Amino acid sequence: MAARGVLVLGGGVAGMAAALSLAAMDFEVTLVEKAAVPGGRAVGYACKATDRCLHCGVCLASDLAEELAASPVVLRTGTRLEGLEGRPGDFRATVTGAELAVGALVVATGLAPAPAAGWPDLGYGRLDAVITASELEERCRRQGPPAARRVAFVQCVGSRNPAWGKGYCSEVCCPYALRLGLGLVAEAAAEVTVFFNDLQTAGKSMATAREQARKGLRLVQGVPSRAAGVAAGVELQFEDVRAGGVRREGFDLVVLSTGIWPGPDTAALARLLGINTGPTGFFAGHPGQSWRSSRPGIYLAGSCQKPRGIADSIAHGRAAAAQVAADLEEVRSA
Secondary structure (H helix, E strand, O other): OHHHEEEEEOOOHHHHHHHHHHHHOOOEEEEEEOOOOOOOOHHHOOOOOOOOOOOOOHHHHHHHHHHHHOOOOEEEEOOOEEEEEEEOOEEEEEEOOEEEEEOEEEEOOOEEEOOHHHOHHHOOOOOOOEEEHHHHHHHHHHHOOOOOOEEEEEEEEOOOEHHHOEOOOOOOHHHHHHHHHHHHHHHHOOEEEEEEOOOOOOOHHHHHHHHHHHHHOEEEEOOOOEEEEEOOEEEEEEEOOOOOOEEEEEEOEEEEEEOEEEOOOHHHHHHHHOOOEOOOOOEOOEOOEOOEOOOOOEEEOHHHOOOOOHHHHHHHHHHHHHHHHHHHHHHHHO
């Protein structure tokens, strides 16, 4: 029966969490992922633990991927949604190579990092010693921490920028940078400076990282406006909000914390699904029920709806699954 089938679009942490929750409630779940393997960006991240766990959530992503492999969820990789017709409880979804009868859809298509090259004054693509946080993560995971004594993290690259239509805070970039910075201090004895607008470190999971950051990192309120190549590496020009005045300082490595943007397929997928996007370009959720889209029977999970970290995306995916189950039960009872 169509009402027992659910299609989940996107195999990142939110999609996996939603699919597994629905499968545990005896729904027939198909998970489609355009990449060759599920897991999304999170499964490529490295653990951020120092002498203590910093609750980065990477282990949660690995756990979900293992659960998915052992679950009854039908996984279709290299697959995209191509068409959709019908109504809640009776949708006909066309995906690459198949047509599926489902009662509901969960959209969990994730995010896109802001393009660091869009801020040429910060030196990305021009200076070898300027990289993004995700590139630093990949380097640490594959080769270990870089041999850089003085490291600067520059926050809000691609966030809080109304000129680009991205006036919002990406929320998770600050905790991400603090965890990466603390890792460099612990593993490479680096001197790490974090340049920020307002440091976003809310939530119980950040308590340990916040405490360690105050002790192990240099926190400077004031985001650099320009990077210049010098013999020793990179010189940053920035306004020191607390001390006052414009200053210049040299670093061996500069790491740009790029913000979270909607996924590149968001607008086209919204048109195909017949659902709305909000003013920031993410899928629009209902106030108070952010997992509901503007079209009944279609639900949202994770960072496709707004910037979210790993743990929050998992929780949002599970909340979406619970709502799907409740709504489909009403459809079946009607």
